[in-house]
Amino acid sequence: MQQILAEPAWAKKLNDEDRRGLTALFWSNINPYGTFRLDMDKRLDLGLPVSVPHPRFAEATAAAS
Template sequence: MNHFIFFRKSGEVSSNHLEKQELLVLALHLLQNSLVYVNTLMIQRVVTENGLMDRFSKDDYRALNPLIHAHVNPHGKFELDMDKNLGLAI
């Protein structure tokens, strides 16, 4: 996941300045935590709306992983509509 998010310079921190290194790593952690949070909310909604809670086994729960990123576009155009809600209940 870190190489997907931190794609610059092959995922390596190339600076010798400790402050820049720390800032890059903290920004990477913030992005990863934000992605996990949004993905968790989306997974919870899908599982709840489709009535899958009662059908899941222990193996199914172990297979759930909020580190998915197929729906994320790290390169290219990002459209931001501040009037549109993602529909995720907090």
């Protein structure tokens, strides 16, 4: 396709909008970030919940309340 589009006869026929339309043909099958398949019906197994540590100082306790 690149060879055909490089020919002067085609270069004169295609305008900027035509070239933008062709861009999707080349880039629509490329995903630079990989594929992430999400199953929203399952929960992630993150293990047991971790307890949150208590504040170290009395001032932090007073500020939180």
